[in-house]
Amino acid sequence: MLEFTLRRITGTIPVLLGILFVAFTVLYLIPGNPALTVAGPRADQETIDRISKEMGLDKPVHARFFSYASRVCQGNLGESVVSGKPVLESIAEKFPYTIKLALIAMLFSVVIGVITGIIGAVTNGRWLDRLCTFFSVTGISIPVFLSGLIFLYVFAVKLRWFPTSGFRGGDSLWPFILPAFTLGIRSAAFLARIVRSSLIEVLNQDFIRTARAKGLKPMRILLRHGLVNALIPVVTVIGLDLSSYLNGSVIVETIFDLPGIGRFAMDAILKRDYPVIQGVVLFGAFIFIMVNLFIDLLYAYINPKIRDEMMRKSEK
């Protein structure tokens, strides 16, 4: 286990360095002089030169990359060009909203997805299964912004169950429900497919037949013997979904006016606030890698069979 843990952690280091490199390159390649943006349109050449020197823009590319990398490793993601606030500080301020949104969305996704998947697997091939499959294909295909706008129109504008916009802080969960549902329904559809296929596979195995032959109750077979074994791929999907939540949050937070990371990124994009965009992209990738690392380790800890498999895979 220790060897596996070490190996898995060292495996992420090149990837982390790589994302740093990509994030740096993107900012480096953006046309226009960043010093010009900071100095403003009416600055004279002298000021611009001074600012580019302060920002280290006169140094060669590799020196700039190393100073950038060491800065990021110390937890400094730079400052917003617009507000002058440190990017990491703003991220720390907005992240709780996105996490809350993602967790509620995940709850929706797991409950709806697993139940739909079970129904599909149990009624395999019959009309109820077809209905569930249709639901999941539709759920995957409808763009988040469309379902978000429709939910907003129906539930907030017409039925007035939810606030339309203007998130007013506080600890209330109510304003999160609609955006989380929008975000969750898509991954629920995805999850339903995975649960269905993996449950069908498990239910066809010998130990399920043995359990049936022993005369166990069907519900017990389904849940204790079937579902528990079918959940392994499900956990991976839930982990991978975190990345899709971050993508979705850009759109959902814009539509529902939630002050989270996605909205923060969108505002920065509209204002061409490059350090913020870079910081958020980097942060998103970092979170994704860490979550995957955590899930892999958790897996390997719970199930030694998977650990051996992963070891063999990495040697291949």
Add this chain to the structure above:
Amino acid sequence: MNSALKRMTWAGWISLAGLFAIVLVAIFAPWLAPNNPLETDPLRRLAKPEGFLLGCDQLGQCVFSRLIYGTRLSLGIGFAARFSALIIGLMVGMLAGYFGGWLDWALMRVVDMFLAFPSLLLAIAVSMVLGNGIGTVIMALAIVGWAEMARIIRSATLELRSAEFIVAARTLGSGHLRIILTHILPNCMPLITVIFTMGLATAVLAEASLSFLGLGVDPSLPTWGGMVASGKDYMMREPMLVVYPGLCIAFLVIVLNILGDELRDIFDPSRKGQF
């Protein structure tokens, strides 16, 4: 291929017909559209005059004609983006899978890296570097999409590499390039068709999302995502401005997803219900 088509279910046929219809609409857009999609008229704002099937948007442009022309952009951009992604994915995946060793290791770390980025944000960042335009959106979506394809193609190549007919070809003295092109590539074709169809669905959705956020192609051009974005400000008065283009996107993506599922079940029944 003929026997494959025989195994297609009715859902597959319907979605194939749907896709065919969309492609026809895209090709014959100038003949099908009753009005000029770019012609604005303040007098027609949000009105429903004679000859405008679905009414007019906030600029007085014909919604129906814009939807028809939107087919071209959505399908065209999605296709071009996926095709470029496929080319990169094929090269990287086959190189990594066929040669293995340190090359495989290095290429797969690059793939991991690209998979780690939140795809929408990466696409946005890339399109900021490259500036506005259709080519930019295509590039941005290709950069975001190639890694997944490379990974799938690599594992398929890896499986084929040790197959007996490949060993036989090598024993007969075939060069690496020849083996890759005449033995491995044709055997990957079914898989490529499947991931291309499914990837097309993702690309169409991603293009629509970019356009919705105002970061896709020029907003005056008729794209479905852009139409939803401009319609949303008038949603309280005219919700259909959002619903029509939204349904077009959903229809195209549903058709592609069902077709992808169907093709996968036909070509590789053992993977039923996966990816």
